[in-house]
Amino acid sequence: MEEGDLPQVLPIERSSFPTPWTAKAFLQEMTPPSFSFVSVQEGERVLGYVVFRLILEEVHILNLAVAPPWRRQGVGRELLRFCVDFCWRRGGILFSLEVREGNLPAIGLYRKMGFALRGRRPGYYRDTGEDALLMELYLGGQIRAPHGPGRG
Numbered sequence: 001m002e003e004g005d006l007p008q009v010l011p012i013e014r015s016s017f018p019t020p021w022t023a024k025a026f027l028q029e030m031t032p033p034s035f036s037f038v039s040v041q042e043g044e045r046v047l048g049y050v051v052f053r054l055i056l057e058e059v060h061i062l063n064l065a066v067a068p069p070w071r072r073q074g075v076g077r078e079l080l081r082f083c084v085d086f087c088w089r090r091g092g093i094l095f096s097l098e099v100r101e102g103n104l105p106a107i108g109l110y111r112k113m114g115f116a117l118r119g120r121r122p123g124y125y126r127d128t129g130e131d132a133l134l135m136e137l138y139l140g141g142q143i144r145a146p147h148g149p150g151r152g
């Protein structure tokens with residue numbers, strides 16, 4: 001994401017969240033260890049975006065949204081896949097995020113991508129008082145000896 005994307009990103013943000021990020025918030029997350037990427041159609045139209053922070057092996061997903069007319073067409077999944085692949089190549093293995101407990105589309109997407117429920121933060125969202133669910137995806141330890149340790 002670049003500053004020039006913000007005129008398209010901000011309306012998506014405002015149509016997606018009760019307390020939307022400001023331009024300043026996006027600008028603050030445009031430099032490492034934060035990364036932000038947009039999904040674009042024909043090199044111009046922004047369909048959605050993902051923002052995350054990668055510190056050593058830990059990744060925290062800070063923001064993810066798809067423009068309402070483009071939802072349920074695989075854009076969110078592609079953005080998340082891109083994020084996981086990007087971070088995995090750079091050593092990221094533990095992905096975490098908070099999601100409103102009532103946000104069933106997002107929870108459905110995260111579950112489909114392999115995220116599991118790891119906890120709950122009561123009253124985390126001050127605007128509505130809603131709880132946050134903490135979800136994680138752990139990619140470490142996927143290569144195991146087939147018969148456990150201690151063989152040969």
Ligand SMILES: CC(C)(COP(=O)(O)OP(=O)(O)OC[C@H]1O[C@@H](n2cnc3c(N)ncnc32)[C@H](O)[C@@H]1OP(=O)(O)O)[C@@H](O)C(=O)NCCC(=O)NCCS
Nearest residue numbers: 016064065066071072073074075076077099105106108109
């Ligand atoms: C959550 C969000 C990013 C999903 O993006 P999307 O492009 O619509 O998602 P996809 O089309 O890639 O869907 C992937 C999977 O997520 C789940 N999903 C997505 N939308 C869903 C919905 N409305 N209801 C139930 N499950 C849903 C499904 O499992 C879906 O797979 P399927 O289409 O094969 O059934 C989008 O709804 C959005 O921008 N919401 C507002 C912002 C937001 O809540 N962001 C997340 C903050 S934590």
